[in-house]
Amino acid sequence: MKSNNLIYKATAIAPANIAFIKFWGKKDSQLNIPFNDSISMNLNRCQTKTYVKFNSELKDDVVIVNKKRIEGTEKNRVVAILDKVRKMSGLRMFAEVVSENDFPSNAGIASSASAFSALALAASVASGLGLSKKDLSILARLGSGSACRSIYDGFSYWKKGRDSKSSFAVQFAKPDFWDVADIVAVVDTGRKKTSSTEGHNQALTSPYFKTRLNELKIRTPLLKKALLDRNFQKFGELVEEEAVSLHVCAMTSKPPIFYWNRGTMEVIETVFGLRSEGILAYFTIDAGPNVHVICRNKNIKRVEKNLKKLKSVLFTITNKPGLGARLEKNDNN
Numbered sequence: 426m427k428s429n430n431l432i433y434k435a436t437a438i439a440p441a442n443i444a445f446i447k448f449w450g451k452k453d454s455q456l457n458i459p460f461n462d463s464i465s466m467n468l469n470r471c472q473t474k475t476y477v478k479f480n481s482e483l484k485d486d487v488v489i490v491n492k493k494r495i496e497g498t499e500k501n502r503v504v505a506i507l508d509k510v511r512k513m514s515g516l517r518m519f520a521e522v523v524s525e526n527d528f529p530s531n532a533g534i535a536s537s538a539s540a541f542s543a544l545a546l547a548a549s550v551a552s553g554l555g556l557s558k559k560d561l562s563i564l565a566r567l568g569s570g571s572a573c574r575s576i577y578d579g580f581s582y583w584k585k586g587r588d589s590k591s592s593f594a595v596q597f598a599k600p601d602f603w604d605v606a607d608i609v610a611v612v613d614t615g616r617k618k619t620s621s622t623e624g625h626n627q628a629l630t631s632p633y634f635k636t637r638l639n640e641l642k643i644r645t646p647l648l649k650k651a652l653l654d655r656n657f658q659k660f661g662e663l664v665e666e667e668a669v670s671l672h673v674c675a676m677t678s679k680p681p682i683f684y685w686n687r688g689t690m691e692v693i694e695t696v697f698g699l700r701s702e703g704i705l706a707y708f709t710i711d712a713g714p715n716v717h718v719i720c721r722n723k724n725i726k727r728v729e730k731n732l733k734k735l736k737s738v739l740f741t742i743t744n745k746p747g748l749g750a751r752l753e754k755n756d757n758n
């Protein structure tokens with residue numbers, strides 16, 4: 426890692442994740458402390474590769490995302506993580522950060538989870554810090570809450586905690602625990618109109634927010650159990666209930682946020698149609714119009730076929746449970 430011309434570098438790969446119990450609303454918006462625990466699965470076909478190179482010759486941090494140099498708020502979020510790493514390691518150098526997604530950046534899939542978990546791992550290793558998975562999860566969370574769940578392989582559980590030290594994710598189940606898939610039906614490739622950051626901030630203005638938190642006291646342990654029991658029907662029903670709960674909250678916040686569009690509704694109706702034909706498929710939706718359709722591996726072809734037939738579906742991405750953040754073995758950067 427270390428060389429005489431004072432370059433310290435590392436490259437990491439990390440996945441996006443889909444939350445079955447979702448993070449919505451922040452108790453502390455600086456530290457990304459949530460109001461509730463959440464549960465997710467890593468997506469093996471939606472990953473970010475990031476290299477971080479601390480270089481004594483640089484006069485400022487340089488951040489390049491998907492071949493474009495970024496500035497302003499987006500860059501500041503990356504610099505905040507680099508600053509934290511510099512503080513912890515004592516390294517006093519600027520860094521070059523180059524990050525690329527292996528999935529279409531216009532797919533409307535939140536890349537902040539994969540981006541910040543890859544950044545946390547690459548920056549900490551490059552600086553010589555040997556962080557535990559727990560501390561990596563905390564560092565990733567500071568960049569984007571959901572990123573703390575992308576550190577571990579497979580399925581993760583984020584314990585909300587009370588403060589920065591106690592709010593981190595743990596592994597819930599390994600990738601091969603369950604033969605489930607997440608087929609993302611992309612119905613809109615545009616940038617979402619309301620960011621998840623704004624959504625989190627507005628969540629508390631919904632009269633339904635408190636009810637949602639109360640419901641989660643029941644829904645979260647039930648979903649946890651359905652997952653551990655591999656009870657797909659029960660699991661799917663809870664996943665849908667949870668997605669609707671988040672969106673009811675968004676739609677009733679002030680001002681209201683409607684992430685869904687016509688295509689979203691068309692996919693939801695197709696999922697209902699599949700179920701009426703005996704195919705167990707369930708939907709979940711994050712802060713955007715694209716729909717994640719969850720099914721068993723044996724039904725992937727059938728679900729893909731029905732989704733691809735829809736006029737509003739531009740393309741689909743089929744994911745299996747994926748690995749968490751890891752270092753690239755052949756680091757040639």
Ligand code: PMV
Pocket residue numbers: 443444446447448449463535537538569570571572621622625711712
């Ligand atoms: O990590 P953030 O701030 O981008 O928030 C993620 C919000 C959702 O994707 C809607 C839910 C979740 O838990 O991933």
